[in-house]
Each structure stands twice: as C-alpha cells, then as structure tokens.
Amino acid sequence: MQRIIACEARPNYLLWVFFEDGTNGEVFLQNVLEAVPSQVWPDETAFKKVEVDRGRGVLVWENYVFLDVDVLHLAIARSSRLPTLNEAIEKQIVAYLEKVLLLARGKVALAARLAGRNRTEFHRLLASKGFTKKKREELLAVKLTTEKQEKRMTVSV
Numbered sequence: 034m035q036r037i038i039a040c041e042a043r044p045n046y047l048l049w050v051f052f053e054d055g056t057n058g059e060v061f062l063q064n065v066l067e068a069v070p071s072q073v074w075p076d077e078t079a080f081k082k083v084e085v086d087r088g089r090g091v092l093v094w095e096n097y098v099f100l101d102v103d104v105l106h107l108a109i110a111r112s113s114r115l116p117t118l119n120e121a122i123e124k125q126i127v128a129y130l131e132k133v134l135l136l137a138r139g140k141v142a143l144a145a146r147l148a149g150r151n152r153t154e155f156h157r158l159l160a161s162k163g164f165t166k167k168k169r170e171e172l173l174a175v176k177l178t179t180e181k182q183e184k185r186m187t188v189s190v
Contacts, residue, residue: 034090034102034103035052035053035054035056035090035102035103035106036052036053036089036090036091036102037050037051037052037053037085037090037091037092037102037105038051038052038053038085038090039051039085040083040084040085040092042080042081042082042083043059044077045061045063045077046061046062046063046077046080047059047060047061047062048060048062048083048092050092050105050109052106052109053090056106056109056110057109058109058112059109060105060108060109062080062100079094079095080094082094082095090102092105126162127162129148130158130159130162130164131172133147133148134159134164134169134172134173135172135173135176138173139169139170139172139173141155141156141159141169
C-alpha cells in the first residue's frame with residue numbers, strides 16, 4: 034500500500050496529494066461527493082479540512098477515512114505518466130504540421146515545399162493526422178484572430 038506524505042485541498046474540490054514514492058498530482062473529487070455522507074463534506078470549507086494521518090499515511094476528515102490510497106495513487110500516476118515514444122512522436126508530428134501550415138498561411142502546396150515533401154505525399158500525411166480542410170481552415174482562423182487581437186493590443190498600448 035502506498036502512503037501519503039502530504040496533501041493540500043484546493044478550490045473546487047481539487048486535492049493535491051504527494052506519495053512516499055514521489056508520485057504527486059491533483060485529483061478532482063467533486064464527483065465523489067455523492068458517495069460521501071453530507072455531514073462530512075457539507076461544503077467546500079469542510080472539504081478543505083483534510084489532513085494526513087502520518088501514522089497510517091492516509092487522508093482523514095474529522096477522523097473518517099474515505100478514500101482508498103492505492104486508488105488515488107493509481108489515478109494520479111496514470112494522469113501524470115510519461116507518454117510512450119510513439120505518443121510523443123505523434124504529438125510532435127501534429128505540432129510540426131500545425132506550425133508549417135500556419136507559416137504557409139494554410140496553403141498546402143507551400144507547406145509541402147517548406148516541409149521538403151511533394152504535395153501529394155504531404156496531403157496524405159495531413160489526412161492521416163486528421164487535418165481535414167475544415168480543421169486547416171479553423172487552425173488558420175484562430176491564428177488570424179489571435180494576430181488581430183495582438184495588433185489591437187499593440188495599437189492601444
């Protein structure tokens with residue numbers, strides 16, 4: 034069983050937890066409220082009175098233990114796990130494609146040249162990564178909107 038070393042209640046029923054093995058992170062507990070007697074957490078103020086029972090390494094509220102430490106550990110470990118190499122590569126490819134499309138102002142032929150690929154191959158790559166025409170247009174629209182807002186802020190300053 035994992036042991037909890039420290040915790041901190043945060044707004045909106047978020048709980049930051051630090052385990053003895055170094056695993057740490059936040060857990061959203063508002064959905065747990067339905068299973069907990071209302072007299073224990075009648076409001077967020079009561080929720081924030083969480084403490085660590087140092088002898089047992091568990092969380093306590095008014096001497097009641099409600100949360101399985103191993104389940105909390107697993108939830109936090111999964112949410113903060115290191116991505117696999119394939120996941121990391123995939124994320125980098127998508128980020129690269131977004132960047133090259135923005136540099137080319139959405140023009141696929143120009144983006145293909147910038148990427149050093151022929152247009153047909155580049156179109157296939159975009160399609161395989163979910164870059165439909167609509168998604169490319171939305172990406173460009175967001176970029177243009179952001180640029181307009183930045184110009185307005187520069188002019189008004």
